[in-house]
Amino acid sequence: MASQTLPSAIVTGAGSGIGRAIAQRLGADGYAVIVADLSAAGAAETVRLLAEAGHQARAVVLDITDAAATQALIDGAENLRVLVNNAGIFNTRDFDSLTAEDFRKMYEVNLVAMFTLCQQAARVLPEGGRIVNLVSRAAFGARNYAHYVASKAGVAGFTKALALELAAKQITVNGVAPGVIMTDMLLERAEGLEGLRLQQPGGKLGTPEHIAHAVAFFVDPRADYVTGQILIVDGGRSVGGTAAF
Template identity: 60%
Template sequence: MAKPIALVTGAAAGIGAAIAERLAADGYRVCIADRAAGPAEATADAIRKAGGDAFAEALDITDEIAQAALLQRLGELDVLVNNAGIFDVKDFFELTADDFRRMYEINTVAMFTLSRNAATRMAKGARIVNIASRAMLGARHYAHYVSSKAAVVGLTRAMALELAPRGISVNAVAPGVIETQMLKARSDTNLDGLRALQPLGRLGVPEDIARTVAFLAAPEADFITGQILLVDGGRSLGGATGI
């Protein structure tokens, strides 16, 4: 039997790479799509060395023609993980319409076009998993990111409803604070301070997200669609007094 095919966008590093590694370990043939061809190839290579099946594809996620060409090359597609996205910090009064547009273009519009193009090729039982963010609940200093991820939530639910008749489920994972290079590179970040806000006492690691994506992508989640699953170590709960 041929391996199921999974496409993971933004998979060269961080959460995307962890998702790709996990899906490869679960028996998928994984396409590592990223705008950075070199790092994507390195991630695919690492997966192959670990015994998994993966290959890299350079993709500018906002280029719809490139998306279509990639899907054409893949042929079949069983699982699409829409992970590619950008983040940056900018106070509300500094934000411009162009900041908003760029954020939406990558985090939301590209997710829509790739999903639409992919869904036309997907068979019954296929899965789409979108990476949203805990920021969908609201956060300070990046209103453009917050609203682009809230849009991902709405898009996920709308796609779940429109694709349900085709037997394609669509869910989202909303990560809380995950320790990635992207996070560590942020100058505004005090990791210990963030850790203190976590009921589980630790920040997330990319594998936390990868395991949840793998669950939603697997046949065992067949009755789950339109769900937004927070993976945030309890950060969104009320603060604890400690025991």
């Protein structure tokens, strides 16, 4: 099948972890995936994995805070149907040591860059287009990274507002809020994994594939009556409250 006949999907931060799993799932679902990432090596590996599985993909290396680069990304996306805003940053700071610069950088990457990409994509997405933003369960409250919590709460609020803005164009906008997911970043904290596992109602941690499945639900054409929603994927931990993990 020629590449131009396939709908395309942009996944930011797709060079590893959750973003890679989303790219793989959308490739399996019939999209030509545009793998956008700051890491050339990571993006190339994701494209290799997709190609190995028989899916169409190409890499775009960019900094999502560069509006000119993201506009070029959108302009180069033939037959664009889906935008998944997965790229973001995370670090821990106790409140006393947080600086205004910490807040600005977190907002610039996690919220402002996402807003810019959404605005650029919304101008070209057709009726039936899909935008999915990665939030975080931390958006509902967590200790030791107030700047991250604030940025992701902003993503959640923006997702709901944008859903109303784009409803008349029949473009849905939803969010997925992961809980504790087994990514490389989490594995770096190996000494605390068992404690995290024991805090989960089902006694297990999530995988990037769990998040990819949630994104795929929102992208599915049959989900056209679902918009402005934030789906928490955390194994049920938030049922008893969304306090810190």
